[in-house]
Amino acid sequence: MYGQISTLAFVGIEARPVEVQVRITPGKAAFVIVGLPDKAVAESSERVRNALHAVGLGLPYKHVTVNLAPADLPKEGSQFDLPILLAMMVAMEAVAPDAVAGYAAIGELALDGSIRAVPGALPAAIGANAMGKGLICPAACGSEAAWAGEDVDILAAPHLLSLVNHFKGLQTLARPKAALDSTPSQRPDLADxxxxxxxxRALxxxxxxxxxxxxxxxxxxxxxxxxxxxxxxLPPLTPEEMLDVSMVHSLAGELMGGKLATERPFRAPHHSASMAALVGGGTRPRPGEVSLAHLGVLFLDELPEFQPGVLDALRQPLETGETVIARANHRIQYPSRIQLVxxxxPCKCGGGGPGVTCRRGERCAAEYQARIxxxxxxxxxxxxxxxxxxxxxxxxxxxxxGSAEVRARVSRAREVQRARFLKLGAKGMRTNAECAGRMLEDVAQPDADGAALLRQAADALQLSARGFHRTLRVARTLADLDGEEGIGRMHVAEALSYRGETLRQRSAA
Ligand SMILES: Nc1ncnc2c1ncn2[C@@H]1O[C@H](COP(=O)(O)OP(=O)(O)OP(=O)(O)O)[C@@H](O)[C@H]1O
Ligand SMILES: [Mg+2]
Structure with a gap:
C-alpha cells in the first residue's frame, strides 16, 4: 500500500518542493521516518498516530516507512505532520490519491486531530503555486496563504475531519480571504x-x-x-514590498492573524541580544531581527553595549541587504535591507557630551566609543x-x-530617487543610501561651488574615500529634499556637518 503528497521545506525564505512517500508493508509493526528529519519531524509519528485515532482510523499493525525526498535536504519543524498523515491516509485508501494530487500540504497536528498553525504559510503557498499546485494549510494560516495570489487554490482546514469531509464532498471549505492589518497606527508622532x-532635521x-x-x-x-x-x-510599504516583508515575518511566525502589515517594521532588540537573535540562525534557522526589520528600521539603542562580535555581524547585511547563514551542508539567505538607527x-557614565567633561576624563569616552x-x-x-x-x-x-507633514516631504524626495534610479536602469535600487561607486559619482556631482568646498573639506578634514562618498550621498538626498537636480554649496556644507566629528576625534584619542 502506497501513498504520496507534496509538501515544502524552507531554505531561507525559499520554499523547496519535498515529496512525502508512505509505504505500508507487512512485517514487524514499526513507524520509520527517513530523509534527514530533525527531532520535531521524528516525533511526528506520535502525533500522526493519535490524530488518525481522532478521526476513527487506527494505524495499521504493519511496517510503515515514511520517506521525505529529496533525502539530502534537511527537514525541520512540525509542519510535516499533516502531509505525512495525508500520504498515510492515501496509502490506507481512506482518501483518494486524486483528491490530494493537486496540493502541497503543511500543518502541525494536535492529538485530537485539530490542525495547528505553523510558520511560513505565505512562502509555502507561493512555493506550491510555483509547482503548479494549491496548498492545504491550517485554518489559522489561511488568510496569510491567500496572499500568494487569487488563482492559488487554498484549503485552510481547522480540523482533520473538515478536511476529510471536504475530500468526500460532504462539506466545502471556503477559500480564505486575504486580510490587511487595518488597525489605526499607534506609532508616536514627531510633534511630541x-x-x-x-x-x-537629521531624522x-x-x-x-x-x-x-x-x-x-x-x-x-x-x-x-x-x-x-x-x-x-517613512512612506508606507508598496504592495510588492508588503509581500516581501510578510514573507520573512511569516517564516518567523510573526504575522498576527495572518494579516499583512502596511507599515514599515520597526525592530528594537535589547543590547543583550545574541548573534542568533540579531542576525538569525540557531539550531533551527529563523530570521533574526535584522531580517525582521527588512525594508524598515532596526534600532540599536545603547550601541556600544552590544557585543562587538554581534555588531560586526551586521556589516554584511548593511552592505549587501542580505544575511547569509552558513550551515554544515547548505547556505540560508534572508533578505535584510534595513535602515540602521x-x-x-558619549561615555559609559552617561555624562560628558559637548562642552561637559566626564569626571573620569577623556579616556572614559574614548574606551566606550572604541567598542564600535x-x-x-x-x-x-x-x-x-x-x-x-x-x-x-x-x-x-x-x-x-507633526509626522504627517514631514512624511509628505520624505515621500516626495523618495519618489524623485526612485524615478532617477529607474531611468538609469538600476533595478531594485530605491534610495540614495544604496547608491555607490560610479553611479554615485554620476548622480551626485556637485556644482563648481559645491565641488570647491568639498575639495577644501576633504583636505582640511582628511576625508577618507568612504567619508567622501558618504558626504556625496547625503548631499544628493539634501538636494532631493529641496526638489533640486543640482547639488549646491549649501547641500555639501550641510552634508559635511553630519560627519560625527566628536566620535572620530575621541576614538582617535
Ligand atoms: N525634546 C524633547 N521633547 C519632549 N520630551 C523630551 C525631549 N527629550 C526628552 N524628553 C523626555 O525625556 C524622556 C527621556 O528621553 P529618551 O528616553 O528619548 O532619552 P535618551 O536620549 O534616549 O536617553 P538615554 O541616553 O538615557 O537612553 C522622554 O520620554 C521624554 O519624556
Ligand atoms: Mg535612550
Whole structure:
C-alpha cells in the first residue's frame, strides 16, 4: 500500500518542493521516518498516530516507512505532520490519491486531530503555486496563504475531519480571504519632540535617503524618543514590498492573524541580544531581527553595549541587504535591507557630551566609543550629536509640524530617487543610501561651488574615500529634499556637518 503528497521545506525564505512517500508493508509493526528529519519531524509519528485515532482510523499493525525526498535536504519543524498523515491516509485508501494530487500540504497536528498553525504559510503557498499546485494549510494560516495570489487554490482546514469531509464532498471549505492589518497606527508622532531642531532635521534626511543614522548625546536628550518616531515619517510599504516583508515575518511566525502589515517594521532588540537573535540562525534557522526589520528600521539603542562580535555581524547585511547563514551542508539567505538607527551616550557614565567633561576624563569616552568598530561606523552616513534638551525648549508648546507633514516631504524626495534610479536602469535600487561607486559619482556631482568646498573639506578634514562618498550621498538626498537636480554649496556644507566629528576625534584619542 502506497501513498504520496507534496509538501515544502524552507531554505531561507525559499520554499523547496519535498515529496512525502508512505509505504505500508507487512512485517514487524514499526513507524520509520527517513530523509534527514530533525527531532520535531521524528516525533511526528506520535502525533500522526493519535490524530488518525481522532478521526476513527487506527494505524495499521504493519511496517510503515515514511520517506521525505529529496533525502539530502534537511527537514525541520512540525509542519510535516499533516502531509505525512495525508500520504498515510492515501496509502490506507481512506482518501483518494486524486483528491490530494493537486496540493502541497503543511500543518502541525494536535492529538485530537485539530490542525495547528505553523510558520511560513505565505512562502509555502507561493512555493506550491510555483509547482503548479494549491496548498492545504491550517485554518489559522489561511488568510496569510491567500496572499500568494487569487488563482492559488487554498484549503485552510481547522480540523482533520473538515478536511476529510471536504475530500468526500460532504462539506466545502471556503477559500480564505486575504486580510490587511487595518488597525489605526499607534506609532508616536514627531510633534511630541520639543526643540532638537537639528536632530529632527537629521531624522528627516535619514528617512528621505534611507541613510543609517547614529545619535550621540547625554541621557534624557530624547534619542530613543526620536528613533521611535522614524517609522512615522517613512512612506508606507508598496504592495510588492508588503509581500516581501510578510514573507520573512511569516517564516518567523510573526504575522498576527495572518494579516499583512502596511507599515514599515520597526525592530528594537535589547543590547543583550545574541548573534542568533540579531542576525538569525540557531539550531533551527529563523530570521533574526535584522531580517525582521527588512525594508524598515532596526534600532540599536545603547550601541556600544552590544557585543562587538554581534555588531560586526551586521556589516554584511548593511552592505549587501542580505544575511547569509552558513550551515554544515547548505547556505540560508534572508533578505535584510534595513535602515540602521543607533543611539549612544558619549561615555559609559552617561555624562560628558559637548562642552561637559566626564569626571573620569577623556579616556572614559574614548574606551566606550572604541567598542564600535571603524568599518561599522563607516556604514553610517549620518552621525549627529543630540545635546541635552533645555528647560526653555521643554516649556514651549509642542511644535505644530507633526509626522504627517514631514512624511509628505520624505515621500516626495523618495519618489524623485526612485524615478532617477529607474531611468538609469538600476533595478531594485530605491534610495540614495544604496547608491555607490560610479553611479554615485554620476548622480551626485556637485556644482563648481559645491565641488570647491568639498575639495577644501576633504583636505582640511582628511576625508577618507568612504567619508567622501558618504558626504556625496547625503548631499544628493539634501538636494532631493529641496526638489533640486543640482547639488549646491549649501547641500555639501550641510552634508559635511553630519560627519560625527566628536566620535572620530575621541576614538582617535
Ligand atoms: N525634546 C524633547 N521633547 C519632549 N520630551 C523630551 C525631549 N527629550 C526628552 N524628553 C523626555 O525625556 C524622556 C527621556 O528621553 P529618551 O528616553 O528619548 O532619552 P535618551 O536620549 O534616549 O536617553 P538615554 O541616553 O538615557 O537612553 C522622554 O520620554 C521624554 O519624556
Ligand atoms: Mg535612550
Amino acid at each position: 519632540v520639543k526643540g532638537q531642531e537639528s536632530a529632527r 528627516e534626511v535619514a528617512a528621505a535617503g534611507g541613510h543609517n543614522l547614529l545619535m550621540i548625546g547625554p541621557p534624557g536628550a530624547g534619542k530613543s524618543m526620536l528613533a521611535a518616531r522614524l517609522p512615522s515619517i 543607533a543611539a549612544m551616550n 568598530s571603524g568599518p561599522l561606523l563607516d556604514r553610517i552616513d549620518l552621525q549627529i550629536e543630540v545635546p541635552a534638551v533645555s528647560a526653555a525648549d521643554l516649556i514651549l508648546p509642542s511644535p505644530t509640524e
